[in-house]
Amino acid sequence: xxxxxxxxxxxxxxxxxxxxxxxxxxxxxxxxxxxxxxxxxxxxxxxxxxxxxxxxxxxxxxxxxxxxxxxxxxxxxxxxxxxxxxxxxxxxxxxxxxxxxxxxxxxxxxxxxxxxxxxxxxxxxxxxxxxxxxxxxxxxxxxxxxxxxxxxxxxxxxxxxxxxxxxxxxxxxxxxxxxx
Numbered sequence: 504x505x506x507x508x509x510x511x512x513x514x515x516x517x518x519x520x521x522x523x524x525x526x527x528x529x530x531x532x533x534x535x536x537x538x539x540x541x542x543x544x545x546x547x548x549x550x551x552x553x554x555x556x557x558x559x560x561x562x563x564x565x566x567x568x569x570x571x572x573x574x575x576x577x578x579x580x581x582x583x584x585x586x587x588x589x590x591x592x593x594x595x596x597x598x599x600x601x602x603x604x605x606x607x608x609x610x611x612x613x614x615x616x617x618x619x620x621x622x623x624x625x626x627x628x629x630x631x632x633x634x635x636x637x638x639x640x641x642x643x644x645x646x647x648x649x650x651x652x653x654x655x656x657x658x659x660x661x662x663x664x665x666x667x668x669x670x671x672x673x674x675x676x677x678x679x680x681x682x683x
Contacts, residue, residue, distance in 0.1 A: 519548060524601040529637065545643035556636040568626040575619040584614040 518534040531548050535541035585608060 505658065515544070517680045519544070521548075527642070531643070533643075538646045539651070542643040542645045549637075549639060549642075553635065553639070557633065560636050561630065561633065564630050566624055568623065571619060571622050571626060575616065578612055578616055578619065582609065582616065585609050585612065600633065 520532045522530045522532065524530055529547050529549075529552070531552070533541045533544040533548060535544060585605060588605075
């Protein structure tokens with residue numbers, strides 16, 4: 504922990520808060536002695552969050568596309584086997600009626616394959632477009648002063664208020680004792 508980088512990371516962890524509001528917004532708060540630096544750190548932190556979330560979304564979309572591809576290939580194999588089976592049986596007999604279940608299954612497979620093709624195209628478009636996952640509504644403004652409470656002044660005010668309250672309580676108790 505003597506390394507300056509680790510100290511800076513610890514200080515940044517201590518001075519940074521990411522809050523999710525009631526409306527689902529992410530709010531990044533950074534405290535720093537220099538107000539301009541606090542705004543810069545906040546913007547940089549939000550950019551890093553954007554990159555991280557975008558990378559996660561890209562990996563998820565690629566994984567989903569792989570699953571769609573494998574399912575598409577399975578359905579394609581099933582359709583080709585079904586068509587080969589139908590073609591073999593129809594070649595054996597001249598007057599052969601295709602069973603209704605097999606034709607229904609073949610039609611259903613063709614319909615599923617068209618849906619899979621649509622999904623493949625949509626996910627390819629999403630992967631190549633790489634849309635932004637987080638929308639930054641408002642960048643951090645440079646505050647007039649840092650908004651972290653000054654602990655020394657807060658403790659001093661608490662001690663003074665406590666002494667004044669204790670004085671008034673002692674005065675009230677003394678007055679009550681004298682009046683009895």
